[in-house]
Amino acid sequence: MVTAVTKEQNAEAAKAVVENLSSRFSDAGVVAEVIAHTSGKAYDFVRITCSPDQWRGVAKHLKNEVGVNYCAMVTGTHFPEGGADRGWEVAYHMYRWPIANVAAHTMTVLEGDKLKGDEIPVEFEIFIPLPAGDTPSVPSIQDIWEGADWNEKETWDLVGIDFEGHVNMHRVLNPHDSPVAFHPLQRQHKIRYHDFNEMYDDPQGFGRKPVDEGRVK
Amino acid sequence: MAEMWITMGPQHPMTHGLWTLRVKVDGETVTDTEAELGYIHRGVEKICEARDFTQITPYCDRLCYVSAMTWAHSYVMAAEDLLEAEVPERAEYIRLMAAEVQRLASHLMWLGAFGPDIGNLTLMTWCLRDREMFLDLLQELGGSRMHYNYPRIGGVKRDIPIGWGNRLKAKVKLFEHRINEYEMLLDESTIWLVRLQGVGYATAEDQLNAGVTGPNIRAAGVNTDTRWTNPYSVYDQVDWEPAVEKPTSVKGADCYDRYRVRMEEMRQSCRMLLDAIDKIPGGANTHYQPGDEMILTKAPTRAPEGATGFSTYECTRGVSNFYIQGGGDGRGKNPYRLSIRSPMFITIPYVAKTMIGYKIADIPAIMGSFDPCIGETDR
Amino acid sequence: MSDTGENYTTFNSRALVEVVGDVTDEALKATKIKQLLSVLAGRFFNWAGRKSLFTLHLGIKCCAIEMAAAATPRFDGDRFGVLFRSSPRQSDVLLVNGPISKKFADPIVRLWEQMPEPKYCIAMGECAISGGPYYQSYNILEGVDTLIPVDVYIPGCPPRPETLIDGFGKLREKIIRIGGAPSTGRDGEKPIIVGDD
Numbered sequence: 183m184v185t186a187v188t189k190e191q192n193a194e195a196a197k198a199v200v201e202n203l204s205s206r207f208s209d210a211g212v213v214a215e216v217i218a219h220t221s222g223k224a225y226d227f228v229r230i231t232c233s234p235d236q237w238r239g240v241a242k243h244l245k246n247e248v249g250v251n252y253c254a255m256v257t258g259t260h261f262p263e264g265g266a267d268r269g270w271e272v273a274y275h276m277y278r279w280p281i282a283n284v285a286a287h288t289m290t291v292l293e294g295d296k297l298k299g300d301e302i303p304v305e306f307e308i309f310i311p312l313p314a315g316d317t318p319s320v321p322s323i324q325d326i327w328e329g330a331d332w333n334e335k336e337t338w339d340l341v342g343i344d345f346e347g348h349v350n351m352h353r354v355l356n357p358h359d360s361p362v363a364f365h366p367l368q369r370q371h372k373i374r375y376h377d378f379n380e381m382y383d384d385p386q387g388f389g390r391k392p393v394d395e396g397r398v399k
Numbered sequence: 400m401a402e403m404w405i406t407m408g409p410q411h412p413m414t415h416g417l418w419t420l421r422v423k424v425d426g427e428t429v430t431d432t433e434a435e436l437g438y439i440h441r442g443v444e445k446i447c448e449a450r451d452f453t454q455i456t457p458y459c460d461r462l463c464y465v466s467a468m469t470w471a472h473s474y475v476m477a478a479e480d481l482l483e484a485e486v487p488e489r490a491e492y493i494r495l496m497a498a499e500v501q502r503l504a505s506h507l508m509w510l511g512a513f514g515p516d517i518g519n520l521t522l523m524t525w526c527l528r529d530r531e532m533f534l535d536l537l538q539e540l541g542g543s544r545m546h547y548n549y550p551r552i553g554g555v556k557r558d559i560p561i562g563w564g565n566r567l568k569a570k571v572k573l574f575e576h577r578i579n580e581y582e583m584l585l586d587e588s589t590i591w592l593v594r595l596q597g598v599g600y601a602t603a604e605d606q607l608n609a610g611v612t613g614p615n616i617r618a619a620g621v622n623t624d625t626r627w628t629n630p631y632s633v634y635d636q637v638d639w640e641p642a643v644e645k646p647t648s649v650k651g652a653d654c655y656d657r658y659r660v661r662m663e664e665m666r667q668s669c670r671m672l673l674d675a676i677d678k679i680p681g682g683a684n685t686h687y688q689p690g691d692e693m694i695l696t697k698a699p700t701r702a703p704e705g706a707t708g709f710s711t712y713e714c715t716r717g718v719s720n721f722y723i724q725g726g727g728d729g730r731g732k733n734p735y736r737l738s739i740r741s742p743m744f745i746t747i748p749y750v751a752k753t754m755i756g757y758k759i760a761d762i763p764a765i766m767g768s769f770d771p772c773i774g775e776t777d778r
Numbered sequence: 779m780s781d782t783g784e785n786y787t788t789f790n791s792r793a794l795v796e797v798v799g800d801v802t803d804e805a806l807k808a809t810k811i812k813q814l815l816s817v818l819a820g821r822f823f824n825w826a827g828r829k830s831l832f833t834l835h836l837g838i839k840c841c842a843i844e845m846a847a848a849a850t851p852r853f854d855g856d857r858f859g860v861l862f863r864s865s866p867r868q869s870d871v872l873l874v875n876g877p878i879s880k881k882f883a884d885p886i887v888r889l890w891e892q893m894p895e896p897k898y899c900i901a902m903g904e905c906a907i908s909g910g911p912y913y914q915s916y917n918i919l920e921g922v923d924t925l926i927p928v929d930v931y932i933p934g935c936p937p938r939p940e941t942l943i944d945g946f947g948k949l950r951e952k953i954i955r956i957g958g959a960p961s962t963g964r965d966g967e968k969p970i971i972v973g974d975d
Contacts, residue, residue, distance in 0.1 A: 186627040186635035219709070221479040222486070222631050227709075252607050255720050257738035275709065275720060275740070279628055283604045284620030289645045294627050303628040305711065329610025332748055333740075340444070355440040355777055356917065357881040366916045367445055367736075373914040376449065409885050410836050412864040417838050417882065438882045439839055442915040449914070458911065464840035508843065527850035544847075545840055545936055774839055777879075 185294040187303055189225060195302035196226040199248055199278075203230065206243060212236055217307075227305035234310055234320050241323045244276070249300050252277045253327035256334055258341030260368045261314075269314025272343060276306040276327075312343070319344035340367045402430060405759075409438050413516055413763050416773025420751065420762070427758045432751040436744070440777040447737040452478050452552060452700060455737065459721075460546040462739065463775035465508045466715040467546050468501035468537065470775070473712035475550040476631060477721035481708025481734075482552060484698035489687075490554035491633045492679040493694065496567070497540055497549060498632075499668040499675075503574070504533040505715040506661050506668075509770045510581070513658070516763035517594050521584065529577055532570045539563055554695030564676045564683030571669045578665055585658075595655040599753055599765035602651035610745035613717030615769055618644045618652040618660040625713040638674040639667050654768035661770070701731035716770050717742025741775035820957060827870065827896065828953040830859040831946060834869040834889065838876025841903035841936045845875050848939035855943055866892040871949070874922045877905035877912050883925055890926050896958045900945055901928045904935045911935070927961055931971045945972045 196216045203214040212232040218224050232240050244250040255275040261268055280301040282290040297303075312318040322345035323330045334345045335354045342365030345351070353360060365371075408419035417438040423431035443462065447455045459474040460467035472494055479486065486494075507530040514522025534544045539560050541547025549556050585591045601611070603619035616623050624641035626634040642663035646652040652660075676683050680693075687693045702708075704726025712719050720740035725731055750769045754762055806812035837845065848855045849862065863869040866889045878886060890899070901922050904910030909920040922928060929952060932945040948970045956964060 183638050184622075184624075184627050184635075184640050186630040219480050220483040222476060225629065251604075252612070253610060254718065255722060255738065255740040257722050257736065259724060259736045273722060273738075275722060277629075277711075279607065279623055281604055281607050281616075281623055282621050283602060284646060286648045287645050289620040289622075289643045291622050291643060294630075305629060307707075307709065327610075328608050328749075329745055332745055333610075336744070353437075355437040357437065357879075366442060371445075371916065373442075373445055373449055373916065375914050409882065410834070410866070410889055412835055417876070438879055438885075439876060440879055440881070440917050441877060441912040442917050443912075445916065446912065446914055461840055461911065464843060511846075523846075524851050527847060528852060531847070531850070531852050544938065545843060 185296075187294040187297065189223070191295070191297065191302050192225050192304070195299075195304050196228050198299075199228050199304055202248060203228075203240075203243070206247075207232070207236070207240060210236055210239075212240060225305075227307060230306065230308045232308065232310060234312060237308075237310055238321045238323070238326075240308070241326050244306070245326050248278065250276050250278045250306060251281060251327075252279055253323070253329040253333070256330060256337045258318075258337040258343040258367070260341060262369050264311075264314065267313050268311040270312040270318035270341075270343060272310045272312065272320050272337070274306075274308040274310075274323075274330075276308070278304045278306070317344065318342070319346055321346050322348035324348050339365070341365055342368055407762070408435075413766065415512060415767065415771045416776075418747070418771075418773050418776070420766070422754070422759070422762065424759060427760075429754050429757055429759065429762065432754050434747050434751040436747065436773070437777050439773060443778045444737055444739060448733055448735065451732055452482065452702075452734070455734070456550065457546065457548045460548060461774065462741070462778060463714065463716070463743075463772045464545060465772055465774075466501055466505040468497045468541075468549060469505075469712065469714045470719065471548065471550045472498050472632075473710050473714060473719045474721050475552055476712060477708045477710035477723050478552045479698065479708070480710060481702045481706055481723045481725050482699045484553045485696050486554055487693055487696060488633065489558075489680045490694045492675055493540075493555050493559055494550055495632050495634065495637065496559075496672055496675050496679075497537065497547075497555075499671050500533050500536050500567070502668050502715050503665055504530050504537070506665050507533070509661065509715075509767075510658075513767040513770075516767040517591065519585070519588075519591065522581070525577075525581070525584075529574060532574065536563065536567055536570065539566075551695055551698075553698035556695075557689040558687045558691070558694050559683065561684055561686050564679075567672060567676055571672050575666065575669050578662060578669075582662065592655065594761075594764050595658060595768070596647065596653055598757060598761045599654045599657075599750075599768060600648060600650035600652065601749075601753055602646070605651070606749070609749045611717065611749050611769075612742055613713065613715070614642070614660045614664060615652075615657060615717070615746065617642055617664075618646065618656040620644070620646045620652070625711050625718050629711040631710070631712065633675075637671050637678065639671040642667050654764050657768040657770075702726060702734070703731055704735070714742060714775075716772060716775075717746065719775070739775075739778050741778065743771050743773070743776045747771055747776060824953060824957045827958075828950040830861070831871050831898075831949065832861050832863045832869045833871045833873050834866055834893070835862040835864045836873065836875070836889070838874065838878075838882070839903075839905060841875035841906070841934075844936045844939050845873060845902065845942060848942045853939040853943060855939075855946070858943065858946060860943075860946055866890075867894065869893060870897055871946075872897065872899045872926070873902055874899065874906040874926075874928075875902045877910060877915075877918045878922050878925065879917045880919065881917075883919060886922070887925050895960050896953075897961055898929045898949055898953070899926050899961070900930045900932060900949060902932045902934075902942060902945065903937060904933065907931050907933060927964060928969065929964070929967075931969060933971065933973060937972075941972060948972055 419435040421433040511526030541549035622641040644660040702725025706725040708723040722738040724736040912918040
């Protein structure tokens with residue numbers, strides 16, 4: 183029977199990470215906090231909010247001092263109504279997992295409750311709000327974690343956020359001959375037949391009034 | 400010697416989906432590769448911004464179609480995190496059993512596609528025949544052989560039918576003998592061993608840095624598995640071990656190790672299923688009506704702006720994440736942004752790099768051993 | 779070799795074959811043997827073709843798994859002669875089993891053009907018929923029949939393997955009717971939708 187990481191271990195590890203980050207970065211304006219998931223086992227994770235200029239410093243610290251070894255996800259979002267300082271946002275999800283570089287013909291079986299200190303897995307969520315405008319850009323972390331490479335390509339391809347310093351940026355999901363500056367997940371692009379969804383919002387028409395006569399919705 | 404680029408795909412006899420692999424060959428040796436994806440990019444993330452939360456579950460089934468139940472479960476976990484819904488314990492057990500049956504079916508589909516890549520066509524018929532046993536079980540739950548739309552936000556759609564538990568036990572016990580049959584066919588076959596051993600080395604640390612997870616890492620000698628590092632559902636209450644395999648060399652795990660780790664994972668899934676069906680609260684032979692509070696709690700349908708939900712899930716091919724931002728459509732009925740992290744999207748470029756230095760004939764072996772599924776790659 | 783026109787005194791083997799061929803052709807036409815032979819040959823090729831529909835090994839999306847399942851021992855499409863070939867040059871049927879994205883539109887038309895006549899196209903699953911659940915997507919075409927003339931539509935998401943085998947049966951019935959008509963000349967045919975009766 184495998185032993186899972188307990189809630190106490192997880193809470194203690196998350197707190198230690200937040201202390202580490204706060205002592206290093208809090209006067210630069212980087213916010214690090216422990217948040218709990220709101221369902222299931224309700225484990226804690228670390229949420230960091232920083233600005234694009236601080237991102238590379240924070241990222242290198244996470245990799246070298248905190249031991250984050252897995253960059254899972256890079257998500258870009260477009261907020262046309264977000265205001266002047268949150269027109270776009272990039273969310274990174276990363277993990278610190280205990281991993282061992284294993285010799286031939288051996289294996290390492292890690293047990294959840296025997297992990298201590300830096301080995302306890304922690305989940306990270308990093309938000310980087312970007313100012314509104316037409317050219318959102320974030321420094322690339324392609325050289326820090328290799329897992330960020332294709333994630334950043336996809337985020338640029340679909341959302342249009344530039345990653346400064348990213349080597350060999352190209353379209354990965356959209357066709358190569360898509361129009362330049364066509365990034366479908368931006369909010370001004372609507373899906374085909376987007377009026378249909380408004381139509382189906384109230385299919386039996388219970389909310390319709392005589393004044394709605396002749397309207398699609 | 401003149402080098403040339405050869406395009407393999409998008410239509411190719413390798414059975415793993417629609418993508419192009421361009422290889423630069425010097426004679427028979429591969430010197431460079433380039434993977435091209437996006438042939439079935441459907442824009443699911445954009446479409447889901449115009450769907451209710453319950454309407455998104457069928458889309459998640461169709462992401463990785465070989466392993467639909469696990470992807471729907473992963474999405475539903477993220478939606479529950481967003482909408483702050485609780486799940487009753489019986490529903491968690493049912494979800495665990497459905498996910499593990501799906502894991503068995505998915506690994507059988509993998510083996511049934513991997514065998515023909517190496518040249519062993521017998522495996523396709525045997526594995527797909529055995530996979531039908533498990534698809535029948537999932538059909539009783541979800542109504543269809545693939546794309547079940549079974550997990551609901553707050554529980555499951557309907558309870559396990561009466562007798563499902565007995566059928567599950569009988570099939571799992573039969574299948575454990577069948578795994579022995581497969582190993583008897585393959586582990587003593589010289590061709591199988593020669594084609595798989597010594598090919599496609601990858602170490603665990605390298606893979607994790609590149610973002611590769613799942614059985615591929617466990618083949619390299621360490622039992623990193625989300626089911627115990629970031630526990631969810633009732634995996635900490637059933638009897639199982641992550642399947643780990645000792646890598647053959649300091650250079651890492653080869654294709655043979657990745658094949659062996661999946662066989663071991665199938666055994667562990669069988670073990671989990673036999674344990675879970677005995678431990679399920681309420682018993683395996685009671686049937687609750689759909690919507691009963693033992694299997695489903697009513698979940699809110701709207702998420703306020705600023706709420707986020709995130710799930711970490713061990714899918715059959717790696718770790719899958721869903722990141723949902725609430726507050727779409729001004730009223731919170733739709734997600735503002737749904738982002739999907741597919742393990743194979745990162746693995747395929749990594750594998751393309753692993754192939755450099757081997758022969759053309761090793762390409763299906765290496766690619767097949769990492770178990771690609773293009774549906775989840777090109778969302 | 780004379781390029782100034784016919785010079786029947788030069789016994790060029792190509793010219794000889796042409797002459798003999800023309801003469802034989804005229805003789806067969808005059809005695810109506812040619813008509814009989816083409817009817818018999820046509821019927822024979824039609825029978826052989828519909829009993830051995832070689833399908834292109836193309837797996838786009840989920841319906842490809844059901845296509846693979848239809849070839850496995852439980853459903854066994856092989857007993858109907860349905861075999862999967864890797865090269866379009868050697869296949870009769872293009873079974874489209876997934877949505878066609880803008881990137882794949884060009885390759886699939888190229889695959890269709892590479893297939894020799896007589897060739898048939900089956901649209902399997904909702905995505906191939908009309909775009910399916912992705913009809914609103916920015917990257918998916920609304921059905922493969924925007925590119926290729928489709929002979930049989932098999933609805934379902936995904937259709938069960940038995941439905942796919944039934945679809946091949948409906949295609950066989952259609953082949954009895956239209957035989958070797960080229961794929962561009964089938965506009966007058968009503969599309970066959972499995973389950974429509």
